[in-house]
Amino acid sequence: MEDDGAQVMDTNNNENDFDTNGKGKKHKGKHDKPKPWDEIEVDRWKIEKFEPKDNPSGLLEESSFSTLFPAYREKYIQDVWPIVKNALKQHGIKGHLDLVKGSMTVSTTKKTYDPYIIIKSRDLIKLLSRSVPAPQALKILNDEMQCDIIKIGGLVRKKEKFVKRRQRLIGPHNSTLKALEILTGCYIFVQGNSVAAMGSFKGLKQVRRIVTECMLNQMHPLYNIKILMMRRDLANNPELANENWDRFLPKFKKKNVQQKKPFKTKEKKEYTPFPPPQPPSKIDLQLENGEYFLNEQKKSKKQWQERQEKQAEKTAENKRKREEAFKPPEEPKMQDDGKNEKDDIAAIATSLKNKAKEFGKSKSADKIDAEMFIATAGEPSKKKSKNKK
Incomplete structure (x- = not known):
């Protein structure tokens, strides 16, 4: 009985010596000691400063x-x-x-x-x-902050379309831009031919996609805002956090809506029970001219003469256009009042004589009183008297 008990003890010791998987012996040593980082939770993904x-x-x-x-x-x-x-x-x-x-x-x-x-x-x-x-x-x-500069100047050819799509990205009173900033977590600034964005790598990737789709007219920014809002709501739901969200997200298809052409009112014609006359055919025209009865040789000769006449007319017209460039411009003509130069000279002479007569009359009317002049000449002037005082 003692031997059986010893054998049982030996088997238990042997079981402890082997690993749980039964691959080999488990040696006790320094590697089995508790590690200092086992007690502290370490974030392996954290980037230290x-x-x-x-x-x-x-x-x-x-x-x-x-x-x-x-x-x-x-x-x-x-x-x-x-x-x-x-x-x-x-x-x-x-x-x-x-x-x-x-x-x-x-x-x-x-x-x-x-x-x-x-x-x-x-x-x-x-x-x-x-x-x-x-x-x-x-x-x-x-x-933590990154930046991306998106060049939008070369995405649209026409300036009018470019301005319209850029304004579509900004929105009324910057409302679309603010919504994108909140949903992507990025700062977005539109200036000239570029869009500057600042934020995380994930947010910058979303911003670049939304901006290019808007400028290339692939998707309106409001649809992208709606998709981002639904993604945020699905991420907050713990049941759907690890599932595929494609079945929940809306799928917008671009519709090519044809614009209605302006309706043109046709003038109503008078009703006639008789059909319009049939236009004459080529053979009828040849019969009228008499060309139908000519030989092939005469027909070709007539066609050649017509061609020569047309060519002569065209060369004459081209020559006339070339010669027009060498013609001097017409000089502006002086306006003729219907008067000759002799009449102008006579009118000037009479006006001068009248002025001379008027000047003589005014001189005779203003006579100078000599006595007053002599009396006043002896008196001192007021300015000099003031200076002496």
Whole structure:
């Protein structure tokens, strides 16, 4: 009985030595000890912030980017540049503003520790040159924020259609643009021939698709807004979170609606019971001219003569058009009042004689009194007397 008990104990020990799968022996050692990260929940997907201690040696080479800005942005950029320069300085980036050339330049320094910050700085000056406000553009320096510049100028040929579709994207009182910003979580700014967007990668992808579909007239932005709203509601539902949503989403098809042509009223003709006369055929016309009875040789000769006459008329007309270019323009004719030069001279002479007579009469009427002149000549003038006083 003792032997049977010992055998039972041995079998239990052997079972513990083997792994649960029965593949081999399970050795106890340092790997079986509890790990420190087993007790703490670690988020493997979390991207930790890049700090100066992660790259103490800095960068080996200097990198720089520059971009031009339009003349109407010069005043605003000049006012805001100190704020932008201080923000870049915190990341070890040097900024330079050249108002003569109209350019902004960013470059790395010895204090730059993050190698990707120069790309972020390049995006910053791009956004500033495309009329994005400085407080919003400075958010691009954060790690979570990305930007995308969508060029829409070449998507539409006609300027009228381009303006109409761009206004469709903005909406009345910027309502469509605000709805897209809320649903995609991105900042969208439409300016000129480009659309600047800032946000996450997922949101930027949605914004680019919606903008291109709107400008190419593939789908109206309101339909895309409706789809995004339904997607958000389905994502909040835990039962449908991991299912395919295609059966719930609406499918919009573009309808080619033909426009009605303007209705033209036809004038009513008088009713006649008799049909219109039949037009004469080619043979009838030849019979009238007598050409039908001619030989083939005479017919060809007549056709050749007609061709020669038409050609002569055309050459004469072309010659006349060429000669018109060499004709001098007609000079403007002076307006004739029906009077000769002799009549004009006689009228001038009589007017001068009349003026001379009038001048003589006025001179004789104004006689000078000599006694008054002598009396007043001896008296001192008032101005001199005042000066003496």
